[in-house]
Amino acid sequence: MIKIPLSSPDITDLEKNAVLDVLDTPNLSLGPKINEFEEKFATYIGTRYAIAVNSGTSGLHLCVRALNIKDGDEVFTTPFSFVASANCILFERAKPVFVDIDENTLNIDINKLASVIEQSKSHNQRTKAILPVHVFGRPCEMTELNKLAQDNNLEIIEDACEAIGAKYKTKNVGTFGKCAVFAFYPNKQMTTGEGGMIVTDDENLYKFCRALRNQGRTEGNNWLQHEYLGYNYRLSDINCALGIAQLQRIKDILNKRQQVANLYKSKLSKIENIILPAEEDNKLISWFVYVIRLTENFSMEDRDSILEYLRAAGIGCNNYFTPIHLQPFYQKQFGFKKGDFPITEKVSERTIALPFYNDLTEEEIDYIVNALKKTLDTQV
Numbered sequence: 001m002i003k004i005p006l007s008s009p010d011i012t013d014l015e016k017n018a019v020l021d022v023l024d025t026p027n028l029s030l031g032p033k034i035n036e037f038e039e040k041f042a043t044y045i046g047t048r049y050a051i052a053v054n055s056g057t058s059g060l061h062l063c064v065r066a067l068n069i070k071d072g073d074e075v076f077t078t079p080f081s082f083v084a085s086a087n088c089i090l091f092e093r094a095k096p097v098f099v100d101i102d103e104n105t106l107n108i109d110i111n112k113l114a115s116v117i118e119q120s121k122s123h124n125q126r127t128k129a130i131l132p133v134h135v136f137g138r139p140c141e142m143t144e145l146n147k148l149a150q151d152n153n154l155e156i157i158e159d160a161c162e163a164i165g166a167k168y169k170t171k172n173v174g175t176f177g178k179c180a181v182f183a184f185y186p187n188k189q190m191t192t193g194e195g196g197m198i199v200t201d202d203e204n205l206y207k208f209c210r211a212l213r214n215q216g217r218t219e220g221n222n223w224l225q226h227e228y229l230g231y232n233y234r235l236s237d238i239n240c241a242l243g244i245a246q247l248q249r250i251k252d253i254l255n256k257r258q259q260v261a262n263l264y265k266s267k268l269s270k271i272e273n274i275i276l277p278a279e280e281d282n283k284l285i286s287w288f289v290y291v292i293r294l295t296e297n298f299s300m301e302d303r304d305s306i307l308e309y310l311r312a313a314g315i316g317c318n319n320y321f322t323p324i325h326l327q328p329f330y331q332k333q334f335g336f337k338k339g340d341f342p343i344t345e346k347v348s349e350r351t352i353a354l355p356f357y358n359d360l361t362e363e364e365i366d367y368i369v370n371a372l373k374k375t376l377d378t379q380v
C-alpha cells in the first residue's frame, strides 16, 4: 500500500552527528550552540540580531510584548493563516483586526488594509501594528506595507514562519519589519524539532526579547535575578545544533523544494478545474507547501470528498487553512461569522495542500497527479 506523507523533514548524517556531539558535552542548554545558531541565522537573513526561541508562536508572542502591544490595542492581520499569527495578539489581550486577502497571492490585501486602517483610526487611537503573514512562503507587498506603516505610525511584525529564504525584490523576508519570526516545526523548510527565531536590527528589542525568553533575566543578572516578567521560551543546544546543520544545507534544501514545485507545476498545468500557485515578478517564493485550489464550480463538500479520496489512496493532504475568524473560540469571543471575509472563505473552502517535501520523487508526483485527475473526473 502506497503511503505518501504531507510533509517530511530532510535529516542527514550532518544533523545526526551535530546532535550527538552536543550530547557529549555538559551544555545541553544555554551552551555555545544557541549563540552560534543565532549569529549564523542573522547573517543568512541579513539582520543585525537573531534570538532563538522554542517555537514560532513564542517568537511572535515576544514580538508583541516587545512592541508594548497591550489591552485593547489593535493589530491588523490576515484571517487566512495558521492560528498562531492571530493568537499571539490575543495573548496580550490586544485585538486582531482582520483584513481580507488578495485572491491571487493569498496574502493581506493592501487596498483593503489601507481602508481598514483609515476606519480604525477614525474611531480610536489604539492602532499599533501590522502583522503580515508571508503565506505558503510567498512574500507580501513589502514596499506598500512599509509605506502604509510609516504613514500611519504603525510597526510591522513579519510572520515569516513559512517563508525562510523567500525574497521580496532583492532582500530576504524578515528584513522589512521592525522584527520578524521564523519557525522550525518539522513541516517547515528547515527544522529544529520544535523552534523559532526572531530577527531584528533593533538593539533594544533584541535585548528585551533575549531577557524575556529567559525568565526575564538581563545580561549580567545572576540565575535568580529577574528584571522583567519573563517566560521559558529557550531553545536547547540540542535543537540549535540541529538548526545549525539544517541552515548549513539551506541552499540545497530550498533548491530541492523548487525542483518539486517545478515538477508539480508542469504536471498539474494540464489538469482542468484547478488553480495553481500564482506567478509573480519581483518575488522569490520559498516553497513551504504546494497548495492548489479548485475552481468556483466546486463546493467545500466536493473539496472535502476529494481530500478523502486522496487519503484513501495513501496520499497525505489537507485543507490549508480553516479561516482564523471561523475557529470556534474566535467566533465565540468576537462574534465573527461566515461571510465576514468572503475572499478568505472562498479560497479556504477550495484549497488542497498536496504532499510536499525535499525527497518527493517524480514517480510519487505522477501517482498523486493521476489520483487527483481521477477524482476530479468523477466530480465534474
Ligand SMILES: *Cc1c(COP(=O)(O)O)cnc(C)c1O
Pocket: 055, 056, 057, 058, 081, 082, 084, 085, 133, 159, 161, 162, 183, 184, 185, 195, 196
Ligand atoms: C508554523 C507557523 C507559525 C508558528 O508555528 P510553531 O508551531 O509555533 O513553531 C506561525 N505562523 C505561521 C503562519 C505558521 O505557519
